[in-house]
Amino acid sequence: MGQAIVDAGQSGIRVYLSKAGRTDVSLEFPGVRAHDNVLLQVAQVVAESIGNFGSHDDWTVAAGITGLTAIHGGANTLLLALPTSVTRVVIGHDSATSYLGALGNAPGAVLAVGTGVVVTACAAATTARVDGWGHLFGDAGGGFWIGSRGLTAVLEAEDGRALSTSLTAAAIARFGAIDTLPSIVYENPDRVAAVAAFCIDVVACAEHGDSLADGILTEGARQLARSAQAALEAVGLAEDSRVVSWSGNLIQGSNYVRRLIRTELASLPVAASLVAPVGTPLDGARALINLPATHPLYGEVTRAYRNEK
Incomplete structure (x- = not known):
């Protein structure tokens, strides 16, 4: 199982890829355009990153995304726009991941x-x-x-x-x-x-x-x-x-x-x-994966699983 951790802001998108037995990879892309659908932009970056990584195993994507609103959709929207190798998506507004990275x-x-x-x-x-x-x-x-x-x-x-x-x-x-x-x-x-x-x-x-x-x-x-x-x-x-x-x-x-x-x-x-x-927004995005239900920000995070029953 691989992890793609994403910090998507207007000034740049950072992606951190990790998988057991492989060297971790950090990538940077141009920032999201707030006037376009931010989820589709993130999907393109994640798909490119995973594809270049060369692994087709199951992936979890966790992302903090600037400008994210209900009109763009949620985790399921992003999941459907990603390759089928991505089986789990957890996303939140970048204000949530910034908080988790800074204060936990x-x-x-x-x-x-x-x-x-x-x-x-x-x-x-x-x-x-x-x-x-x-x-x-x-x-x-x-x-x-x-x-x-x-x-x-x-x-x-x-x-x-x-x-x-x-x-x-x-x-x-x-x-x-x-x-x-x-x-x-x-x-x-x-x-x-x-x-x-x-x-x-x-x-x-x-x-x-x-x-x-x-x-x-x-x-x-x-x-x-x-x-x-x-x-x-x-x-x-x-x-x-x-x-x-x-x-x-x-x-x-x-x-x-x-x-x-x-x-x-x-x-x-x-x-x-x-x-x-105490950490960075990337650390905050990673924290989304196992965020406890007792955390006050839990309800502001959306989750989606491929082939969920």
């Missing part, structure tokens, strides 16, 4: 921050999810949110409506001349990812003392703290259980960003503490 069975909240943002909180028998409304209506403090504000600051500085900023040089290095920047972004079919990628430059500029970049990140941290507060209050966690962790490279890769978030969490009406994740 412990209560608290997890900031799943990539291109977008979803904040999940769990108590003994209760869960809450905050934000995740997409780049047009929410995802406050995420990669697109930060990147778009960084590019806005660049264009305002170009117009003379704002102070000059080192973000301008970063934008030129990434997109080319400022006067063609908007058209380059608008004409890019992956424009959301392109804008979100600029968040890396915003962080770098802030770390080197750019006040505009720091202001963007500070407000982003404030938005994340507000979402964490809403999620923690929704599940009724007591003050001594108000811990917050994270998943995603934006937070993982920058102590500067973590410091800002830690400060904002400490300043909430009921303070929360920031703790390092």
Whole structure:
């Protein structure tokens, strides 16, 4: 029996294949397109991965998938789109697998921050999810949110409506001349990812003392703290259980960003503490396979078995 563990986000899809007697394989693919059926995209990636692995034995697929909603279907939809060698599928929203990877069975909240943002909180028998409304209506403090504000600051500085900023040089290095920047972004079919990628430059500029970049990140941290507060209050966690962790490279890769978030969490009406994740979203996806029915996230996971009787 082989296992295909999947972490499918907008910035990339990671697949981890394992089977007794074989060397484990890690693969990376382009991210899911939120405007298309995310399950069919994951099915294509998993089928390709298993096919290249060269094993036709029974497979279990466990996946955390961004943008997953009831309209796309559930585990059975994914199972039917996969080769018959896949006999078991367990899937959940990537906010659930982010939580399981970061905090496991412990209560608290997890900031799943990539291109977008979803904040999940769990108590003994209760869960809450905050934000995740997409780049047009929410995802406050995420990669697109930060990147778009960084590019806005660049264009305002170009117009003379704002102070000059080192973000301008970063934008030129990434997109080319400022006067063609908007058209380059608008004409890019992956424009959301392109804008979100600029968040890396915003962080770098802030770390080197750019006040505009720091202001963007500070407000982003404030938005994340507000979402964490809403999620923690929704599940009724007591003050001594108000811990917050994270998943995603934006937070993982920058102590500067973590410091800002830690400060904002400490300043909430009921303070929360920031703790390092115990694992990764891939670990969280793997945890779906044997998730106990007593876990508050159990009901948010769908399961399907081929030839189930």
